[in-house]
Amino acid sequence: MSSSLIQTAHRIVVKVGSSLVTNDGKGLDAVALARWASEIAELMKQGKQVVLVSSGAVAEGVARLGWSQKPTAIHEKQAAAAVGQMGLCEAYEKAFRQHGLNTAQVLLTHEDLSDRTRYLNARSTLLTLLNLGVIPIINENDTVVTAEIKFGDNDTLGALVTNLIEGDALIILTDQIGLFTADPRKDPAATLVRDATAGDPQLEIMAGGAGSSVGTGGMYTKIIAAKRAARSGAATIIACGREANVLTRLAAGEAIGTQLVANTTPLHAKKQWIADHLQLAGKVVLDTGAIRAVKQAGSSLLPIGVTAVEGDFLRGEVVSCVDGEGCEIARGLINYSAAETRRILRLPTGQIEAVLGYIDEPELIHRDNMVVIAN
């Protein structure tokens, strides 16, 4: 495995977790922020472009408001995030200013990335900032999101941003030196995984599943983030943000932490956008013939292969294609609404016009607008 992943990377997304940013919830760690800023400034001198995805708004808000613990009520978390985000912005602005660098605050919601126009706008703003030599500091827009539309964790956000800007690498800085064969807090015999392939199912087992992890997402969301980032061909490094010069050493070619390489062929940008949808508008259930056609022959989905429809989607929305057990086979942009699909399912394409009185496209989902999910 090459240790030069970051050495050769031009566009890098660095994600820092709440525990690091806020000194385990005690309040913003100005020393750590200054260290990352100085290292990022060094990478920029080397001609690299860097986006920072920073958590910590809720934890910092809780500290500033003098609350003894993180609230459970969503509106209180949102209020805390609004308070804490001010602190994050101020601290990053100050830290990067020391190096003559401008920062930009970018707050995103899942809806911003699932709407095609907003997605393209976010992309062009971020690329413009990078070309201007500004460091975008990204967080989830916690104040306006509800449970349904939350990214849920910034590891996922980091991966989606990596896909959005076609980053070469995602560096996830956390409180462990990397991914261990089991949670090192619970299993002292666990050993560090140095190299692996992003998307290897074994990694998800090591991370113990979302339920058993510590913090917002634990290691599990980092492993899933690596799998997502690999869709656009990006490698992921999981390393400790407390380690001295972690970013500059990685850029110098040193192998630190866990390196997860992408061995998948990068998806075309539009297909990546389809694959990145966290909330889908509905489902269509496929029969065995359609599953074979979509999975093995790479064919478009025709109405004849659909046995049932779930949800209330519109033409042009992203829906999930599932088998009889509910297991996802593919997802794609559907050409007919849920109501229309219910009327034409199981029918040969030649009958669409007779039933609906019109025909938009002969396919329910065209192969160019469909991504097969690797299980």
Ligand SMILES: Nc1ncnc2c1ncn2[C@@H]1O[C@H](COP(=O)(O)OP(=O)(O)O)[C@@H](O)[C@H]1O
């Ligand atoms: N296999 C594993 N290897 C390393 N850490 C793990 C593993 N499984 C679970 N963890 C836990 O994940 C934690 C890091 O996740 P989290 O607290 O969400 O960090 P962050 O705030 O940086 O996102 C670690 O402190 C560790 O206890």
Ligand SMILES: N[C@@H](CCC(=O)OP(=O)(O)O)C(=O)O
């Ligand atoms: N948007 C939230 C981030 C929550 C989150 O993902 O935290 P972490 O698991 O520490 O990266 C905040 O700033 O508090």
